[in-house]
Amino acid sequence: MDWTNRTSWTEFVFLGLLNHTTMHTLFFSALLLTFLMALFGNCLFLLLIQTGSDLQTPMYFFLSQLSFMDICQIFTIVPKMSMDFLKKKNVISLAGCGIQIFFTLTMGGGECLLLTVMSYDRYVAICKPLQYSIHMTRRTCLVLSAGVWIGASFHALIHTVCVLRLPFCKSNVINQFFCTVPTLLKLSCSETSTYEKGLFFAGIVMLLGPISVILASYISILLTVLGMQSIEGRRKAFGTCISHLCVVGIFYGAASFKYMRPSSYRTPQQDKIVSVFCDIVTPMLNPLIYSLRNQDVLAVVRKWLGRCSRDM
Template identity: 60%
Template sequence: MWFNEGISGLEDQPRAVQVERQNATEFILLGLLNHSKVHMFFLAIIFLAFITAVSGNALLIFLIQVTPSLHTPMYFFLSQLAFMDICPSLFIIPKMSVDFLIPGNTISLAGCRTQVFLMLTIGGGECLLLPVMSYDRYVAICNPLHYPVLLSRRVCLGLTAAVWISALINALIHTVYAMRLPYCDSKSIDHFFCEIPPLLKLSCSDTSTYETVVVLNSSILLLIPFSIILASYARIVATVLRMKSTTGQQKALATCSSHLTVVGLFYGAAMFTYMKPNSYHSTRQDKIVPVFYSIVTPVLNPVIYSLRNRDVLGALRKLVGKHRVLH
């Protein structure tokens, strides 16, 4: 209905106006919060989350780099995850804060395209990195004697390169297609950053075929890695239950539970956002659910992996101890 109305409305306007509207180079992000004192408080919390996410993940990367005992495949992949968690905070929250303080502030077409590309790259990268991390845990617990061979430095670098290249190609394809659609309807995006589902609502072309492609692509990108994670942990649980040492069981389960917590948070929100046709999306859901993978998860990941990890806590204590000695 809205599509037909939009077309008929365009036909009634002069051709010059149609061309001008189709060639518009700016969008307006309506944001997550309203301009009220309560929402100003929420903005302060979000900005605090931004600082926590960036500093927490940066500290985790630093600890892994400077601590020789953490130079293992598990922590190498964890440093990649921490880097991926820093990026959404840097891409989204500063711009979101400016938009809140300056109502009607625009984002250029190039800026919107950049946000879409970077968020798809990071999201796709995390989708593919999490099963790699589960494979690392599977080999460490189920095949410890083969661990140095199956996850050698060369293998780790190859897996990481495959994750990033696949994520970049997938993001590039979707960004090029989505941003070439004619956006001749309202330029106001009812969201706090540029993302494909809310952008498709603005297009005055028939996007049903592309929406189906997005759902299918997302299903493959999410369900196959998620299935690999479940299969890995099924084998891990079976191996842990056969262990005679209670201490060994607890250590294995503690490491795996941290990873499973991250998996649940990320995949749950991503599946809810990208595995539904656009017609089933509501504006409220489109804005609230992405908060989990763009703001909440980057804050929680370093907390989950540090507070529940003795090696990371030990490295942090040594770093603090050296700092005290120097002063």
């Protein structure tokens, strides 16, 4: 069929994640609860970092950035998905699709780069403790943070512009519950195989580049910790790293499965399930992992509770 004479779609319809059955309604309630927990947990974590005098360090500055990214990520996806489910109207404009793609790619890429910066912070803190205050100044932290946001935004903007310039005339039905680059590529009536290969390569670079830096940092940390004479020093050093390693493992495990699979091995149902875990469940887990295993954060919480009990 000759698609050149067809008008490009400007609106799309999501097939969505859920149907209006009893089981799916319960699952929607669970997702909504996860969203609220992620929102509450990350907002509380941000508040603790901003008000806790013991948490004014580079590590917690980067953690506050991570929480902000998680909040932006869930707000980009869940409210729209919830309104679609409740109103039974799964329509989104091309501009709305572009906004979703830009923000999800920015937050995903930003978290990828931020975890790398955080591993460097732990490397300097443990392997070069006497030089920590010299290397990780406030100016350095601000520059690293700006680099993360600019790099992630630029990467997202390139993909967003490239996708929105494509003609969409095959169908306007998206087999997802939010807009992604791969789902829109399937709807384009132009040749996209070259771009798909480039997208796959970019995903590999964005994942393998940072994970290589993280592995190098933690290999150096491990060698340094094993050389410590003090058992208490080893325990404290591992304690500051274990939360970060848990988040890195969850994020990169899910992201690798989401982005590095060839298109021939993808199914829409797999993509939906992985998207739920990456973009909704993970933002809920991050503040739990960092707060429950962090004595500094727990100490601030105990101070808060003690202050509240005295005021009552």
